[in-house]
Amino acid sequence: MLETTNILTPDKSPLNNQELLTRLISLANKITTAEGNTKTVIPYLSICRHTYESSLIPSVLSPAFCLILQGEKELHLGEHIAHYYEGDYIASIIDMPASGKVVGATKEFPYIGLRVDFTAAEVASVVAEAEIELPSRNKKPSTAAFIGKSDVGLLELFLRVLNLADNPEPVPFLATLMMREMIYRLISGKYGHLFLQQALYDQQSDGIGKAIGWIKENFSSPFTTLQLAKISNMSVSSLQHKFKEVTTMGPLQYQKQLRLQEARRLMLTCSLDVTTAAMEVGYESPSQFNREYKRLFGLSPLKDIKEIQNNPYNMSETEV
Structure with missing residues (x-):
């Protein structure tokens, strides 16, 4: 894992995961308090908010990176059922029929999440430029989506992305760079081998x-x-x-x-x-x-x- 400079509070001790999540929640609420899935000025970024517990909703999980800031969600992939919570994320590069359910959300404690959409071509571009080696084709396949735990570096990046959404003047230049950094963190981090396997299938x-x-x-x-x-x-x-x-x-x-x-x-x-x-x-x-x-x-x-x-x-x- 690459070392990251704490650009958020350069003269203080680095923030921990919970402090970063708290800041992310505050900024997400500043940008929108609308119910449902809200697009931001950054083309690939959406903010999701629910103030109720939903039923199990079938859908298609398209290529995306999704991070929970607050609350809980239940995800059904075929016969597999997974729960993920604040600080957890799910990533997939393959269109995947799935069902999702928001658990325990209320007006006082809403479910809040961030979604970043990308394409397989964008992932392939980062893999090629960073000269990252793809896993062997003979390796046992992983499922088309996986859940991981965010670290400080990833949460700091999301905070920069949300700050950009709140101050959109430099969006055209910085948004693309941040997207590429996010993909790089995915493929070079702890769960990168799973993500790269998906990229290999798609290519x-x-x-x-x-x-x-x-x-x-x-x-x-x-x-x-x-x-x-x-x-x-x-x-x-x-x-x-x-x-x-x-x-x-x-x-x-x-x-x-x-x-x-x-x-x-x-x-x-x-x-x-x-x-x-x-x-x-x-x-x-x-x-x-x-x-x-x-x-x-x-x-x-x-x-x-x-x-x-x-x-x-x-x-x-x-x-x-």
């Missing part, structure tokens, strides 16, 4: 990275496991085993969740009716679509969309 021209990428681009098209194995230059057994290790689910289940999430988005943002949305994402049977939609979201499509329209916070992204 592979064959294997799991190609399988995931192909499904993301063609999720409305039917396929068999054999066809996907040929596309990925893998055996069927190897594809099934490694795909589940990385994403916690099989290829067809991964496709199904992407389809249902996209159908939900189309009904909400494009006002598509149920049958049209189902056909748009590749379903031929409306009844099958209704069954699988209710199994994932807990309500039929019509009831779910009505519930979200009456209470839009029910469809918060899995921000953190």
Whole structure:
């Protein structure tokens, strides 16, 4: 771990994790006290705030770095359930169907988190410039998302980012530098090998990275496991085993969740009716679509969309 200069209070003793979290919470509250996910003037930075305990909300965890400042969240990835708390973060470079639940939040003690969105290309650029060696392809895969503990250096960086969001004049120049520093800290820190494995999957021209990428681009098209194995230059057994290790689910289940999430988005943002949305994402049977939609979201499509329209916070992204 690189040594960091304490630029926040240069003439005093370095701040500890809890003091930095307290400052981050104060600054986040200064920028916004709005409910839900709020974009800031920094294009990649959002502030998430909830004053209530939410239900379990299915979503897609897109490439991002998410840090909890206050509160608790429960995350479901396939059959795996994880809890993370203030000072913890989750990072992923692969689109991952997941479900998130805010735990124990109140108006007096709201859940507050920060989310930084990035692309695989941005990660690859930092890896190349810093000349960081990627892990072996033969190494056992890690899951598509992981939870880590933030250190003082990372929290100081987030404080600088929030200060920039509160004083946006130098944003165009400094925001990009801070993003690259954040990625560097991720890949050079304690959990960097996990993050780099994800980067390796995404860059592979064959294997799991190609399988995931192909499904993301063609999720409305039917396929068999054999066809996907040929596309990925893998055996069927190897594809099934490694795909589940990385994403916690099989290829067809991964496709199904992407389809249902996209159908939900189309009904909400494009006002598509149920049958049209189902056909748009590749379903031929409306009844099958209704069954699988209710199994994932807990309500039929019509009831779910009505519930979200009456209470839009029910469809918060899995921000953190």
